[in-house]
Amino acid sequence: MKAILIDDENPALLQLERLIQADGRMDVGGKFTRVSSGLEYLEDNPVDVVFLDIEMPGINGLEAGERLSATHPDLHIVFVTAYNHYAIEAFELNALDYVLKPVDPARFSKTISRIESRMSTTRSMPAPQDSVVICFKRLALEASGEAGGLLRWRTQKAQELFAFLLHQNGQWVTKDHILETLWPQLVLDKATTQLHTSVYQVRKVLKHWGVEATIEYAHDSYRLTRSGFTTDADLFIRGIHIPGVETEQEFQQLERVLHLYQGDYLEEHDYFWAKPVREELRRQYIHGSLVAAAYERNKGRERQALKRLLALQQKEPYSDEICRSVIQAYHDQGNEAALVSHYREFTNLIRNELDAAPEAETVQLYLELTDRE
Structure with missing residues (x-):
């Protein structure tokens, strides 16, 4: 520098x-x-x-x-x-x-x-000419920064093959692993035919996009090259690791990153192999949202913080950490009635649905905020 x-x-x-x-x-x-x-x-x-x-x-x-x-x-x-x-x-x-x-x-x-x-x-960040593949919520394409339509695939398996190879971040994947993951119920000959057909269809779609990316084959393995496009998940991962939020500029940067998260990773497709990444990205989104809410509270923007936290608890209703942030935000507002009501609703929810009780840290915070020790 x-x-x-x-x-x-x-x-x-x-x-x-x-x-x-x-x-x-x-x-x-x-x-x-x-x-x-x-x-x-x-x-x-x-x-x-x-x-x-x-x-x-x-x-x-x-x-x-x-x-x-x-x-x-x-x-x-x-x-x-x-x-x-x-x-x-x-x-x-x-x-x-x-x-x-x-x-x-x-x-x-x-x-x-x-x-x-x-x-x-x-x-x-990607160059302006790069296309962006949307992975949050459902698979879609955004070309040159403009809203695109849904990806059009001839078959659902062609779409899943593209998503699966995209998920590998440019790494080679053996043919056997692809067959076992995407066509486990088919005999080898039929599964191989399905794979070849799907590879052809994906290459055709990539060519139609006009990007340089393609599917390569070597040593009985495949990989999706990632030239000319990135994904919203990539941008989210690069931007979410902010050391801390102490300034308004850092807060605005975090807001832009959080805005990328329009739903869980490949949520509507429910691919089982995407679950670990889906859960990790969700965890990072929740953490980033809590950091943003804490900054808003510290700056006296309790209303905005509370709105963010309540929306977050809709996504993660059993989270003690989010519950603690919500009751703290109600306390900052001086709204003890809402604080008590939210805590009791949370307690009833996890007792009835999980047969569990709030964490000790949550109980202690509630008692401190309501002077009930």
């Missing part, structure tokens, strides 16, 4: 440079005491990050940040300031982070990690 530093005070520039050198994950391309000099440098030099002081004579950092965001949309901006009341304005300009002077080394290291995470996510 390459950065430039803009601050009208040389000691501040030197401190930032030393911190960057000590961290070792970023190079300093230039140090400037005037915004205009930094802008001139950017015209001719590739830069990933700008550390920008807010309080400067003439054009201040916020104005400069606005200009940079307009002219260099891929540039990551980190504001440096002695006053934290600038933070809200900084993030309104889509800044990646802000650090307070004098800069604390541990806090600065966290900022570098945040930059690394953001750049990794950005680089992993």
Whole structure:
């Protein structure tokens, strides 16, 4: 990663440079005491990050940040300031982070990690020309960023073969394993004929899409090459591993990732071989949603948090973790009646349907929130 530093005070520039050198994950391309000099440098030099002081004579950092965001949309901006009341304005300009002077080394290291995470996510996103195969809820195709129709397959087995090979993430799969998984009830000759017919149909659909992907065959094995397309599940997996949500920008990034999850992985097709991945992606979605709700609660947006949590409990009604988050959100709102009602409904549900009781942690939280110890 390459950065430039803009601050009208040389000691501040030197401190930032030393911190960057000590961290070792970023190079300093230039140090400037005037915004205009930094802008001139950017015209001719590739830069990933700008550390920008807010309080400067003439054009201040916020104005400069606005200009940079307009002219260099891929540039990551980190504001440096002695006053934290600038933070809200900084993030309104889509800044990646802000650090307070004098800069604390541990806090600065966290900022570098945040930059690394953001750049990794950005680089992993597909090129605009890629098609997107929708795997959440049901199999569908979205070409060039536009809503597409459902994939049209001549047979359901051709569709399942495509989904099964897609599920392997470009790995080779033996013919025997495919036959045992997709045609276990057929004798070998008939199953092999079905496989060859389905391979032909999948290749035909791929050609109709106009993507470079195809099914390859070698050493009695098959694989689906993944040139020219990605999947919404891929994008979800790449984006859901956010180290933490501490800023509005990170929250918005998490929201975009969660929005990809429109239903369980291949939910409507109910392929048995997809179950482990389906459960893992569901677990990650629930965790990400709880992180988002916690951020909303911390920012005083209890209503939004509660709406998210109640929708989440519809998906996972037996979850103690979600129940705890819901009753905590009701407590934040000062709505003890709803808190008590929700806890009792949850208790009755798991007792009647699972013959179970709430976890000790759930009971303890309920007692603390209602002063019933």
